[in-house]
Every structure is written in C-alpha cells, then in structure tokens.
Amino acid sequence: MATFNLTVNGQPRSVEAEPEMPLLWVLRDELGLVGTKYGCGIGACGACTVHLDGAAIRSCSLPVSQVGEQPVTTIEGLSADGDHPVQLAWLEHDVPQCGYCQAGQIMSAAALLDGIPNPDEAEISAGMSGNICRCGTYTRIHAAVKSAAEKLS
Amino acid sequence: MSHNQPSRRSFLKVTAATGGGLLLGFSWLTSCESEKAEKARPELVMPEKWVAVNAFLKIGDNGVVTIMSPNPEIGQNVKTAMPMLVAEELDVDWKNVIVEQAGLDTDNYERQLAGGSQSIRHGWEPLRKAGATARYMLLQAAAQQLDVDAGSLRTENGMIFHDGSDRKLGYGEVASLAATLPLPEEVTLKDPADFKIIGHATKNVDARKITTGQPLFGLDLQREGMKYAAIVHPPAFGLKLKSVDDSAVRGLPGIHDVVTIDAAPEGVEMQWSDVNAFPQLVAVIGDNTWRVLQAKKKLKIEWEQTSPLESTADQLENLRLTLQEGKAEEARRDGNPEAAFARAATIIDRTYSAPFLPHNTMEPMNFFADVWEDRAELVGPIQTPEFLRKTVSALLDMPEANIDIMMTRMGGGFGRRLYGNFGVEAALISKAAGVPVKLVYSREDDMTQGTYRPEYLVRYRAGLDEEGRLIAFHVRGTGAGESPVFANRYPAGTVENYLAENISTESNVSTGAWRAPRSNFIAGAEQAFLDEVAEAAGKDPIEFRLELFDRAIKDPVGEENDYDPERYAGVLKLVRDKSGWKTGEDQRGVAAYYCHNSYVAQVLEARLDAGEPRVNEVHCAVDCGIVVNPEGAHNQIEGGIIDGVGHALFGAVTFTDGKPDQQNFDTYRLIRHIEAPRAIHTHFVENNIDPTGLGEPSLPPVIGALANAIYRVTGERVYDQPFVQRRELRG
Ligand code: FES
Ligand code: FES
Numbered sequence: 001m002a003t004f005n006l007t008v009n010g011q012p013r014s015v016e017a018e019p020e021m022p023l024l025w026v027l028r029d030e031l032g033l034v035g036t037k038y039g040c041g042i043g044a045c046g047a048c049t050v051h052l053d054g055a056a057i058r059s060c061s062l063p064v065s066q067v068g069e070q071p072v073t074t075i076e077g078l079s080a081d082g083d084h085p086v087q088l089a090w091l092e093h094d095v096p097q098c099g100y101c102q103a104g105q106i107m108s109a110a111a112l113l114d115g116i117p118n119p120d121e122a123e124i125s126a127g128m129s130g131n132i133c134r135c136g137t138y139t140r141i142h143a144a145v146k147s148a149a150e151k152l153s
Numbered sequence: 154m155s156h157n158q159p160s161r162r163s164f165l166k167v168t169a170a171t172g173g174g175l176l177l178g179f180s181w182l183t184s185c186e187s188e189k190a191e192k193a194r195p196e197l198v199m200p201e202k203w204v205a206v207n208a209f210l211k212i213g214d215n216g217v218v219t220i221m222s223p224n225p226e227i228g229q230n231v232k233t234a235m236p237m238l239v240a241e242e243l244d245v246d247w248k249n250v251i252v253e254q255a256g257l258d259t260d261n262y263e264r265q266l267a268g269g270s271q272s273i274r275h276g277w278e279p280l281r282k283a284g285a286t287a288r289y290m291l292l293q294a295a296a297q298q299l300d301v302d303a304g305s306l307r308t309e310n311g312m313i314f315h316d317g318s319d320r321k322l323g324y325g326e327v328a329s330l331a332a333t334l335p336l337p338e339e340v341t342l343k344d345p346a347d348f349k350i351i352g353h354a355t356k357n358v359d360a361r362k363i364t365t366g367q368p369l370f371g372l373d374l375q376r377e378g379m380k381y382a383a384i385v386h387p388p389a390f391g392l393k394l395k396s397v398d399d400s401a402v403r404g405l406p407g408i409h410d411v412v413t414i415d416a417a418p419e420g421v422e423m424q425w426s427d428v429n430a431f432p433q434l435v436a437v438i439g440d441n442t443w444r445v446l447q448a449k450k451k452l453k454i455e456w457e458q459t460s461p462l463e464s465t466a467d468q469l470e471n472l473r474l475t476l477q478e479g480k481a482e483e484a485r486r487d488g489n490p491e492a493a494f495a496r497a498a499t500i501i502d503r504t505y506s507a508p509f510l511p512h513n514t515m516e517p518m519n520f521f522a523d524v525w526e527d528r529a530e531l532v533g534p535i536q537t538p539e540f541l542r543k544t545v546s547a548l549l550d551m552p553e554a555n556i557d558i559m560m561t562r563m564g565g566g567f568g569r570r571l572y573g574n575f576g577v578e579a580a581l582i583s584k585a586a587g588v589p590v591k592l593v594y595s596r597e598d599d600m601t602q603g604t605y606r607p608e609y610l611v612r613y614r615a616g617l618d619e620e621g622r623l624i625a626f627h628v629r630g631t632g633a634g635e636s637p638v639f640a641n642r643y644p645a646g647t648v649e650n651y652l653a654e655n656i657s658t659e660s661n662v663s664t665g666a667w668r669a670p671r672s673n674f675i676a677g678a679e680q681a682f683l684d685e686v687a688e689a690a691g692k693d694p695i696e697f698r699l700e701l702f703d704r705a706i707k708d709p710v711g712e713e714n715d716y717d718p719e720r721y722a723g724v725l726k727l728v729r730d731k732s733g734w735k736t737g738e739d740q741r742g743v744a745a746y747y748c749h750n751s752y753v754a755q756v757l758e759a760r761l762d763a764g765e766p767r768v769n770e771v772h773c774a775v776d777c778g779i780v781v782n783p784e785g786a787h788n789q790i791e792g793g794i795i796d797g798v799g800h801a802l803f804g805a806v807t808f809t810d811g812k813p814d815q816q817n818f819d820t821y822r823l824i825r826h827i828e829a830p831r832a833i834h835t836h837f838v839e840n841n842i843d844p845t846g847l848g849e850p851s852l853p854p855v856i857g858a859l860a861n862a863i864y865r866v867t868g869e870r871v872y873d874q875p876f877v878q879r880r881e882l883r884g
Contacts (some may be wrong), residue, residue: 001406018406018444025443029381034373035366037564038442039515040596044818047515075366081195082365090364094356094784097792098228099363100370100515100564125827132818134515134565135228136795138829140788 004064008033009077019065024048026064027074035075035103039132046131049104049111050074056111058130075103078110086110089148097135105131109145118153119145194361197251204328206290207336208261209239209283212328216311218245221255223262224272225536226359227566228792229848230785231272233358235280237782238273241350242284242343245311245324252358257538257558265560267536268571268666270749270846273781277843278342285340287331294331295322345779345841354784359562371533371561374521374591380409382438382582382590383445385452386431386602389811390662391460394433398453402437407444411452412436412585416577422547426540429574430603430663436582442593460661462811465508468633472506472610472658475631481654484640487710493625493650497616501689505613505678507874508805509633510606510667511813513823516564517599522579523589528555529580534563534570541573545580567796568666572604597816605806606667607633608660609674613682616650621690623701625650630675633660637675643721643747644683646714647701662808668796669849672748673856677801677874680744680857685870693736694743694861695729698722716747723838724754724774731836732756732772740769742861746854750845751777752838753854755794757830759862765877766863768798768830773851775835778842786847790835793851799824801856802877822878 006013008031015030022041027033027050036059039047043061050059051073078084086109096102105128112119112127119127124145133141200213211219220236220243236252257265264275288308295313296303299320307314313322345351362369387393399411417423417432435452439445461467494500520533529551535541538558546553563570579592594602609632616625626648630638636655645651667673687697702725704710705718725745728734734743734756745754753776758769771794780786803822807814815821856874864870 021441021443025441029441029443032375033366034368034375037370037515038372038517038593040818041446042596042817042819045515075364078365082361087364091356091360094360094788096228096357096360096363097230097788098515098563098565099357099359100228102363103366106364121831129825129827132515132823132825134513134567134796134823136792136799136824136829137788138795138824138826139791139831139833141826142829 002065004067006067007071009073010071015064017064020063022060023050023062023064023067023072024059027059033074033076037100037103039101046108047101047104049107049131051107051111054111054114056108075107078107084110085148085151086113086144089144089151092147093140093144095137095140095144097137101131101133105133105141109148112145113149113152118149194251200325204332206287206328206332207283208258209280210243210287212324214325216323216325217249217251218243218311218324219251219253221253223255223265224276225265225267225538225560225563226254227267227536227563227570229267229272229789230357230782231267232562233355233785234273234782235276236358237350237355238276238280239284241348242281243288244308247350247355249311254560254562256560257542259539265538267566268568270751270848270850272846274750274843274845281342282340285342286337289337289340290331290334291324291327293334294327297330298322298327351781352779352783355782356784369562370516370564371519371521372516372564372593374532374561376521376589379521379589379591380438380440380586381442381445382436382579382592383449383595384578384592384598385435385449385454386598387456388601389462390430390603390808391458391462391811392456393431393459394435395455395457397435401451401453402448405448407441408437408439408448409588410438410586412438412582414578414581414585416548416574416581424540424544426537426572427544427574427577428572428604428663428665430661434578436578436592438582438586438588438590446595463660463662464809465807468608468660468808471660472608472631475656475658476610476612476629479631479656481629481656483652484638484655485645485651485653485711487645487648488650490625490627490650490652494614494616494627497625498619499617499689500614501686502614503612503682503685503872504610505681505872506610507608507674508807509608509662510800510804511600511806511821512567512569512604512667513600513821514563514565514567514569517596518569518575518594518602519592520576520579521589521591522576522583524549524580524583527551530557531576531580532559532561533576533579534561535573535576536566536570537573541576544573544577548577549580549584567668568670569604572665596818600806600816600821601813603663604665605662606673607635607664609637611637611675611678613678615682615686617686617690621692623648623686623690627652629654629656631656631658633658633662634664635671637671639671639675639715641713641715643716644701646705646709646711646718649710651710669748669853672746672849672853676744676746676748676853677856677860680746680854681860681870684742684857684861684864695725695734698725698745720752720776721745721747724752724776727774727836727838728754728756728772731774731834739865740862742858742863742865744854744857744861746850746857748853749849751775751847751850753850755854755858757855757858757862759859759866761866766802766859766866767828768859770832771830771834771855771858773833773835774838775847775851776838776840777847777850778840778844780837781844783837786837787835789847790851791833793849794833794855795824795829797852797855798830798859799828801859801874803875805875805878
C-alpha cells in the first residue's frame with residue numbers, strides 16, 4: 001500500500017492503494033466516483049474511459065501509480081452542469097438505451113473532438129470504435145458526435 | 154455495522170402512515186428518489202408536501218407529480234413509456250412529472266417483470282386507468298371544494314377549470330382531499346384522437362443522469378459498511394466444486410472473508426428463473442472490487458466431474474444426430490406432406506445452424522444484499538424481482554414479507570437478468586459473511602457462467618409444383634434443451650401440406666431466454682430459406698411472400714395460425730414502398746417476421762469490406778399498434794437491428810472440454826461502431842390498435858434480411874451463424 005495524491009475533476013484527492021490497483025477501481029470504490037464504468041477490465045470495451053491530462057484512456061488498464069501529476073477527468077467532472085456540447089448532443093439525440101456504456105462513449109467523443117474538431121464520418125467511426133455499446137446505439141452516437149462537432153466549430 | 158436497528162420496512166410504513174392521505178396502505182420504498190430528481194432537473198421546484206393518490210402517483214402541493222414506473226428498466230425505455238400512460242390520463246404537463254422506479258410491491262402492482270416485450274402491452278390499460286382514476290378523484294375533490302357539480306369541471310395540464318364561474322384549482326390544491334375519497338368503480342379513458350403525451354416523442358427520463366454519470370445502476374450502489382464480493386464458479390460445464398483451500402487468500406490486505414455457498418440445496422423449492430449451472434460457489438469478500446477479483450485467483454480449488462465435458466464439435470454432432478435420427482414431436486400437420494413432396498417438381502432442402510450466445514450485458518451481473526436475522530434487503534438489476542424474492546425466501550427460510558427488493562436501472566438485460574442467480578448468491582454471501590455485500594461478477598465470470606442462448610439446428614424442405622407453386626413445406630428443428638420451431642407461425646396457414654416437428658438435444662451447458670427467444674434464430678433461417686424457395690420458383694421474394702399471405706387472408710389452411718396475415722402483409726408492402734424495392738436487387742435482401750405481438754419487415758443493403766459483409770442501410774417497417782413514445786420506439790428498433798446484425802455476423806461461444814473458449818471482449822467479438830449500419834430508416838404503420846412491445850421484434854428478421862443481402866452481394870448463401878467467423882469457430 002502507498003499513498004497517492006491525485007487530481008480528480010480539479011480536486012486534490014488522496015488515496016491509500018496498492019500501486020498496481022487500476023485507476024478505475026480507485027475512482028469507483030475508493031473515491032465513490034461510480035460514473036466511470038467497468039465492462040471488461042482488459043481495455044477492450046471503453047466503458048471505463050476517462051481523460052488523463054486531456055487524453056482518453058482506459059482507466060481499467062492504468063495502474064494508479066502511473067497517474068502521477070496528470071489531472072484526471074471523469075464523466076462527473078466533464079462539465080459543471082452536464083452541459084458539455086457532447087453531453088447536450090447526447091440529450092438532443094436521446095442516445096442512451098440502457099445507458100451503461102454512455103459515460104465511456106461521451107468521454108471518448110469529447111476527447112475525439114478535442115483532437116479533431118471537425119471529424120469526417122470515417123474519423124468518427126474509427127475514433128468511437130474502441131467503445132462497445134451492447135444495446136446498439138451506434139447510429140445515434142454517430143449523429144450526436146456530428147452535432148456536437150458542429151456546435152463546437 | 155450492527156444488525157439490530159429497527160427494520161427498514163417497518164420504518165417506511167411508519168413514515169408513510171404519517172405522510173397523510175395514504176388510503177391504499179402501500180409504502181414508498183424509494184421516496185427519496187423524487188428529491189434526488191431535484192439535482193438532475195434544476196428547473197423543477199420541489200413541493201413541500203406530497204400526497205399519494207394511488208400506488209402509481211403522488212402529487213406535490215405545487216402541482217409537481219411523481220409517477221411510479223412499476224416495471225424493471227433494462228434499456229427498453231419502459232421507465233419513460235409506462236409513466237407516459239399514467240400522465241396522459243391524469244392530464245398533466247409532462248414537464249412537471251418526475252418518474253420514480255417502484256420497488257417490488259406485489260400488493261399494488263401486477264407483473265413487475267421485464268420480458269417478452271410485454272410491459273407496454275400489459276400496462277396499457279391498468280396504467281391509463283391509474284391516471285384516469287386519480288383524475289376522477291381530483292375532479293370530485295375540486296367539485297366539493299368549489300361546491301359545483303363535477304360534470305361542470307374540466308382538466309388541462311394539471312389544472313381544474315370551472316368555466317362557468319371562471320375559477321380554477323391546481324391538482325396540488327385538491328390532492329389531499331382527493332386521496333380521502335372513494336375509488337370510482339369505473340372510469341372512462343380518452344379517445345386516442347385526444348392524446349397529448351402518448352404518440353409524442355419523449356426523451357428518456359434518465360438521460361441527464363446517464364450523461365452526467367450519476368449512480369443509477371446496480372454496480373453503482375454503495376452503502377455504509379458494505380463489502381464487495383467476487384465468486385469463483387467451475388471453469389467448465391460438467392464440473393462442480395469439490396474442495397477449496399483459501400489459506401493463500403485469508404489475511405490478504407482488504408480481504409474480509411472467504412465463504413462457500415450452495416444456491417440449490419436439495420429440498421428447497423426453486424422457481425423457473427433459477428437456471429444455474431453452478432450453484433456451489435466460493436466467494437471472496439473484501440473492501441474493494443479489484444482486491445476481491447485479484448484475491449480469488451489465489452484460491453486453490455479442486456473440481457470434480459459430474460457429466461461429460463463437451464466440446465463444440467461434440468455438440469454439433471449431437472445436434473446433427475438428433476435432427477437426423479431422433480424421435481420428434483409432431484407439432485403440426487396439414488394435408489398430406491409426404492404425398493405432396495413425392496409429386497413435387499422441385500424440392501429445396503436446406504439446414505441452418507447457430508451457436509450458443511452469452512447475453513453479455515454491458516453491466517456484468519451484480520447484486521447488493523443485506524441479510525439480517527429476520528429480514529433482508531436486496532437491491533440490484535433484476536428482470537424478475539418477484540421470483541427472486543420467492544427463491545431467497547425459500548433459501549433463507551424467511552417470510553417473503555420480510556424481504557425488500559428494489560430494482561435498479563439495468564445496464565442491459567436481453568433476457569439474462571430473468572435468471573436471478575446472482576441475487577440469490579448475494580443474499581447467501583451476505584448471510585454467510587454477516588455483512589452487507591455487493592456481489593460483482595468479472596466479465597469473465599459473466600461470460601462463462603452459462604444461461605446462454607441455446608445452439609440450434611433446423612432443416613427446412615419445400616416442394617414446388619411445375620408452375621412454381623409452394624405445395625409442401627416441412628420444418629424440423631432442434632437445439633440445446635429445446636426446439637426453435639414455432640409450428641403455427643408463417644408459413645403455416647399458407648401451404649396445403651405442412652409439417653412441423655420439434656425435438657430437443659441434451660447438453661449440460663445451461664441455457665435461457667435471449668432477446669426474442671427462439672425467434673432470434675428461427676426467423677433468420679426461415680426468411681433465408683423462403684428467399685431460396687422464391688428464387689427456385691422464379692419469383693420476386695416480396696411478391697412470393699405476398700402471394701402466400703394472400704392465401705392466408707382468403708382461404709387459410711388450418712385454424713391456429715398465429716398471426717394476422719393482413720398486418721403481416723401490410724409491413725411488407727410498406728417496406729417495399731418506402732425502400733423503393735425493385736425486382737432483381739443486387740445488394741439488398743428482404744425479410745419479414747411476427748413475434749412478441751408486433752410485425753416487422755426489413756430491406757437491408759449490404760456490401761463487402763475487406764472480405765467481410767457490412768450493412769449500408771436498413772429500411773424497417775413496423776406494426777406495433779399505437780406507438781406510445783416514438784423517440785424510444787425508433788431507438789429500440791435501431792438497437793434490435795444492430796444487435797441482430799452484430800450477433801449474426803460475429804457472435805459465438807465455443808467450447809473445449811466443457812470450457813468456454815471466449816471469456817472476454819478480446820476474443821468474443823461484439824459489433825462496433827465502425828461495423829454498424831450507416832443508416833436505419835424506421836417506418837411505423839399508423840393505426841389505433843392497442844400497443845404491443847418493441848424490445849425484441851426488430852432483431853429476428855434482420856438476420857434473414859442480412860443473409861439474403863449477403864447472397865445478393867457475394868452470390869453465396871450463408872447457412873451457419875456467425876456468418877463471418879464460422880470457418881475458424883465452427884470447423
Ligand atoms: S472496462 Fe476498461 S476498457 Fe472495458
Ligand atoms: S446503451 Fe446499453 S450498452 Fe450502450
């Protein structure tokens with residue numbers, strides 16, 4: 001066990017954990033930030049996507065010891081009032097079915113639009129294909145990413 | 154955490170009794186949820202006081218209304234659609250409605266179950282009546298208060314108007330009085346032409362919570378003093394627990410306990426929902442999910458064999474032998490099929506197969522349980538709470554009345570959460586360890602636990618006469634533990650000489666309902682077969698089907714045909730027109746199917762992408778009667794199509810010596826964004842028929858439409874699912 005001083009959603013958070021404990025379980029079980037989801041634990045589904053220093057990463061596959069000084073943003077901290085353009089686009093297109101994958105989808109989409117402000121269809125498809133939606137909301141996700149891109153540009 | 158505080162249940166009863174206006178004696182198991190809604194809907198002003206008018210709704214003194222959603226929400230969007238039915242008849246502004254998930258409460262609600270696309274169909278009348286009854290009582294109360302005749306009052310958006318004297322009252326002003334009035338014997342329901350909420354696109358009531366990551370799902374639940382539990386089940390079907398050595402695990406940091414449980418001891422009454430290949434389990438309990446998932450790998454467990462360790466090749470051979478040689482049950486016979494085949498000019502004879510499929514809900518199985526000496530509280534994702542309670546009651550030897558069950562929003566169901574073994578296990582673990590626990594399955598535990606969609610094999614034969622008329626039809630199907638054949642479905646009723654036969658094949662791999670059970674395979678097989686028959690008859694596949702429907706409309710064969718041929722033909726014609734279908738299509742396939750009381754027809758356009766089939770576009774026509782929520786309805790249809798395409802292309806679990814070869818999403822291929830259809834156009838038939846469900850019906854036919862489109866693109870027919878991986882996976 002060791003102490004890790006993290007910055008999560010702009011707040012300093014200190015946790016006691018094994019160095020190899022994935023950030024996902026630190027967030028969920030130690031910090032009570034359960035918006036970030038567990039889907040596979042092996043980096044294959046994207047449900048656990050958070051931003052590390054602005055980049056989308058799979059928190060299930062990142063040991064807490066590797067976070068260091070880099071700020072972590074989770075779905076709870078993506079915007080103050082749930083009004084990030086991606087979140088608003090998700091509401092506009094009524095994307096969720098069960099909703100379980102959507103935090104990860106939104107975090108991936110926000111990072112994608114940060115890197116490529118005006119993605120074409122192929123870029124959206126490629127950028128969003130690390131996130132599985134078992135309910136099959138892909139056509140809505142696609143449309144929502146497009147709308148968010150338009151609003152951002 | 155000490156286990157001698159007053160019971161949660163009695164606490165709620167007391168609170169409710171002091172809340173006033175509670176004539177029906179139910180308890181608001183989740184009465185705090187309305188307050189939580191405040192956060193998600195800052196524009197809503199919360200009332201100071203609530204009055205429950207009946208079990209489905211309570212009215213705030215400022216007119217804000219809370220409507221209970223009685224059925225479990227698995228992503229089929231009933232949590233939005235069912236309260237819409239209440240709100241319509243109550244006549245309130247949807248903007249002033251808060252929706253709350255009801256807990257299991259068999260005194261006040263019926264059929265609190267998510268399955269078979271039946272929630273809307275069964276809720277259609279009772280939910281509208283609940284709203285209409287409350288509206289009636291509010292009107293009576295207003296009449297008393299204003300000292301006028303109730304007949305001179307009208308309602309609009311949560312207000313009661315007396316036009317004669319130009320006076321008005323809000324529902325909140327009369328709710329307390331209304332709640333004390335007798336229930337009406339009968340209420341009149343609205344004419345569909347007057348609907349203001351039903352039929353209007355309404356957004357998912359939980360969408361804001363979902364997009365901001367608020368706790369909603371079973372996996373998100375956290376309680377003071379709660380521990381986490383992970384289970385170990387046998388690695389292969391045919392094995393059971395023999396002994397466990399937990400010495401390497403006890404004493405590890407954060408590990409609280411290791412227990413062994415038996416979810417199906419002899420002599421305890423089980424329910425239909427207790428499908429469980431592995432009732433004896435080892436559980437590790439600790440203070441963090443990751444720690445228990447790590448620790449369980451250090452257990453030294455011995456297994457013993459109880460039945461054969463099947464591999465996929467053995468299972469396929471079993472299916473083939475059963476289908477060829479087994480003694481089948483004759484499920485339907487019309488005319489003389491043998492004689493008709495003997496005189497047929499052409500016989501088409503084809504066999505189709507599909508593998509076992511895990512449900513793979515995105516949220517893995519999990520449940521919270523807090524079991525005390527005399528009572529228990531269970532919270533989690535469950536499609537069948539009533540049955541879970543019966544089993545837990547039997548296993549804990551505790552009256553059902555002392556067991557509270559609360560359903561959380563579910564990260565997918567697809568049938569998996571009809572079978573509540575994980576809830577039962579959580580209760581047994583909590584009892585054994587003496588702490589409140591949240592049981593969490595790892596993805597690997599979840600994918601290898603069984604309760605799969607059965608593997609299937611079906612053989613179709615059709616006989617055509619010289620003019621290409623269908624004169625004989627024979628279907629004979631088998632599958633693990635069941636047959637996929639529905640004897641009275643189309644084309645039964647359209648062919649003079651018809652035979653349907655069922656036979657089941659044994660396997661120790663456990664199976665259960667998977668989104669659109671049996672239809673999820675048989676529709677694809679049947680619709681692909683009919684495509685070949687139409688081709689052999691030299692007819693356009695849509696015209697061929699319509700001719701058969703024509704027969705069923707004018708002069709049906711047999712009595713028990715399980716469909717309405719006019720509505721069936723209706724969706725086929727609609728999709729033909731909307732898609733601009735032309736005879737001789739070279740990229741598109743068509744299919745139509747009726748299941749779960751709704752009719753669906755699809756035209757699907759495919760292409761090849763680096764050798765693999767992909768879907769460009771799907772046109773889908775649906776007749777489900779009145780569409781309650783068009784927004785959710787479109788979403789369900791799209792989801793079913795993508796789900797069907799994905800599983801038909803890629804889905805399979807295979808076995809080596811009883812052990813599932815796929816354990817996580819690195820080896821189990823689910824459809825991804827880049828592989829999904831680029832566009833889905835859904836067209837609903839407009840009518841005033843009572844609504845039926847949409848969670849399942851769009852999935853089954855799309856597999857047939859896909860197979861037929863693949864044929865048009867590649868010139869090759871596909872018979873074995875999954876269409877893409879079939880070679881490597883199935884030999
Ligand atoms: S849980 Fe991290 S990628 Fe699936
Ligand atoms: S909405 Fe259910 S997994 Fe994506």
